[in-house]
Amino acid sequence: MTAFDRLSNISNVLAPPASCSTVQSEDIPEKPYKATVVGSGNWGSTIAKVVAENCIERPQEFDQTVCMWVFEERIKGEKLTEIINTRHENVKYLPGILLPANVVAVPDIVEACKDADIIIFNIPHQFLGNILRQLKGKVNPNARAISCLKGLNVSREGCDVLADVISRELGINCGALSGANLAPEVAQCKWSETTVAYHTPADFRGKGKDIDKKVLKHLFHRPYFHVHVIDDVSGISLAGALKNVVAMAAGFVDGLGWGNNAKSAVMRLGLREMIHFAKLYFPECEERTFTEESAGVADLITTCFGGRNVRVGKYMAEHHVPAEDAEKVLLNGQSCQGIFTTKEVYEFLSQRDTIDEFPLFHVTYDIIYNGFPMEKLPERIERGDEKY
Ligand SMILES: NC(=O)C1=CN([C@@H]2O[C@H](COP(=O)(O)OP(=O)(O)OC[C@H]3O[C@@H](n4cnc5c(N)ncnc54)[C@H](O)[C@@H]3O)[C@@H](O)[C@H]2O)C=CC1
Ligand SMILES: O=C(CO)COP(=O)(O)O
Numbered sequence: 371m372t373a374f375d376r377l378s379n380i381s382n383v384l385a386p387p388a389s390c391s392t393v394q395s396e397d398i399p400e401k402p403y404k405a406t407v408v409g410s411g412n413w414g415s416t417i418a419k420v421v422a423e424n425c426i427e428r429p430q431e432f433d434q435t436v437c438m439w440v441f442e443e444r445i446k447g448e449k450l451t452e453i454i455n456t457r458h459e460n461v462k463y464l465p466g467i468l469l470p471a472n473v474v475a476v477p478d479i480v481e482a483c484k485d486a487d488i489i490i491f492n493i494p495h496q497f498l499g500n501i502l503r504q505l506k507g508k509v510n511p512n513a514r515a516i517s518c519l520k521g522l523n524v525s526r527e528g529c530d531v532l533a534d535v536i537s538r539e540l541g542i543n544c545g546a547l548s549g550a551n552l553a554p555e556v557a558q559c560k561w562s563e564t565t566v567a568y569h570t571p572a573d574f575r576g577k578g579k580d581i582d583k584k585v586l587k588h589l590f591h592r593p594y595f596h597v598h599v600i601d602d603v604s605g606i607s608l609a610g611a612l613k614n615v616v617a618m619a620a621g622f623v624d625g626l627g628w629g630n631n632a633k634s635a636v637m638r639l640g641l642r643e644m645i646h647f648a649k650l651y652f653p654e655c656e657e658r659t660f661t662e663e664s665a666g667v668a669d670l671i672t673t674c675f676g677g678r679n680v681r682v683g684k685y686m687a688e689h690h691v692p693a694e695d696a697e698k699v700l701l702n703g704q705s706c707q708g709i710f711t712t713k714e715v716y717e718f719l720s721q722r723d724t725i726d727e728f729p730l731f732h733v734t735y736d737i738i739y740n741g742f743p744m745e746k747l748p749e750r751i752e753r754g755d756e757k758y
Contacts, residue, residue: 397428398578400578402434403431404485405490405589408439408501410438411705412704414492416553418469418492419557426472432589437483438473438475454475467558479505483509486509489514490518491515491518491519491536491544494519496710498519498521511542516586517544518547524714526721529651533607534603534604546603547565548607549563549665550664551595556595562594563596564595565597565663566597567600570583602663604648605648605655605656608644612715612731613640614707615640616730617683618680618738619636620683621683626687626745636751641661643728644670645661650724678706679707681700682700685699712739713738713739716731729751
């Protein structure tokens with residue numbers, strides 16, 4: 371039985387009571403929008419859960435089935451897709467959380483996306499290029515996308531936010547979702563906020579026919595997951611990527627036992643470098659995205675206190691091991707994006723000859739990749755901080 375054979379059974383089981391629906395007539399589209407999630411890691415599975423809950427509550431607005439593309443692997447001999455579709459739990463990447471039965475795990479990326487009106491990308495960013503190559507020319511040309519990825523694309527040509535890479539490669543408009551959202555907390559329905567950013571495209575087909583900001587709010591907002599929708603796609607994307615570099619440095623401070631004041635200093639300078647980076651290379655960004663949105667300062671704080679990046683940095687300091695080893699020991703297959711982003715940011719700033727304007731990003735790179743002693747971090751950031 372394929373994943374799709376199961377869909378009709380599932381939607382029968384899930385037909386919601388009429389009282390569940392809070393949809394107003396103006397929100398009802400010509401045909402319910404179909405959402406697909408690409409990715410099934412810690413955050414991918416959590417966002418699939420959030421979206422699937424909303425699809426159940428809004429049957430006139432959204433198709434009842436949410437396909438979730440799963441990078442297939444075997445867990446004790448069983449396929450992960452089969453486990454998800456029968457037990458409704460992602461036992462590897464989001465253990466202990468029951469996924470709604472309308473989340474259907476699909477191992478074939480093209481099949482998962484083929485009828486989607488909205489494709490939500492949620493994978494570690496080192497895998498994005500390969501995914502887009504497989505999807506190119508195969509998605510509905512009228513589809514829209516949202517990137518939940520936190521990372522950057524750096525090449526010889528420059529630096530792009532990932533929403534722009536998705537738009538360019540697939541020819542579909544792409545916004546972003548980013549915020550102070552540690553997945554295990556959101557998955558347990560603990561209250562949090564997030565930021566969604568979306569530009570209505572020039573070829574917008576009209577209300578009821580196309581995704582707009584209100585549809586996105588309905589798709590992602592939950593009583594425990596408060597969505598604020600803005601325009602600044604580049605701003606929330608950069609903030610989500612760059613805070614991972616700062617969190618690695620915050621982890622070094624934790625591991626060295628230097629205390630809260632030192633960690634706050636690193637976070638302060640980190641926020642300053644994040645904003646400086648945005649102003650220099652993405653002038654369309656708004657500074658207040660960094661200082662006022664969940665995707666800005668709040669995400670920096672939560673990641674530096676409870677995220678995987680800070681834990682990896684701390685482990686490196688405590689055990690004197692390379693970042694990749696710490697990632698393997700701590701994360702059971704999950705990914706620490708700060709390791710890649712630190713390198714990508716360093717390479718981009720070096721190409722542009724501006725690395726000296728970013729002493730925290732620079733020393734974090736030197737610690738992870740060049741064996742620079744982390745105890746000397748203050749010397750590097752004190753000196754650099756006075757330059758601008
Ligand atoms: N976990 C979290 O708390 C949050 C994560 N994010 C961001 O969301 C994005 C996705 O992160 P997570 O879902 O947490 O992923 P994760 O860190 O749990 O990564 C594991 C995922 O990578 C997949 N994978 C492994 N090898 C692969 C391959 N060769 N090709 C394709 N996929 C492969 C695995 O199947 C699994 O789904 C990242 O950019 C992350 O920074 C954003 C907010 C919160
Ligand atoms: O982005 C996140 C929280 O918003 C998750 O951060 P980590 O990847 O460090 O766990």
